[in-house]
Amino acid sequence: MLASKTFFYDLAERAIKTAAQALLAVFVAGVTIMSVDWVDALAITGTAALVSILTSIASAGVGSRDSASLVTQVE
Known part of the structure; x- marks a missing residue:
């Protein structure tokens, strides 16, 4: 879900690491x-x-519901 706090934390973490x-x-x-x-x-x-x-x-909503990941979390 795009509005979740977890999603935005995941998104920010991934963007910072990639940068x-x-x-x-x-x-x-x-x-x-x-x-x-x-x-450049x-x-x-x-x-x-x-x-x-x-x-x-x-990838929002494809994997775990509140995550920016394409894979489902394994518990």
């Missing part, structure tokens, strides 16, 4: 903090976070 992973992925071999193009790096990070958010919204 962090995308930003770290910019630093490939030979790229340093001083040589990275920060505009932040654009990549923002795009990855947006895709994560849209994926969470698209």
Whole structure:
């Protein structure tokens, strides 16, 4: 359910993790903090976070009712 607190916590957690992973992925071999193009790096990070958010919204109600996940929780 899109209006649940749990859903928004899941959505935020996934988006933050995805953004962090995308930003770290910019630093490939030979790229340093001083040589990275920060505009491009932040654009990549923002795009990855947006895709994560849209994926969470698209998966609402598919898995566990109050989760942003596509899989059902196993108890």
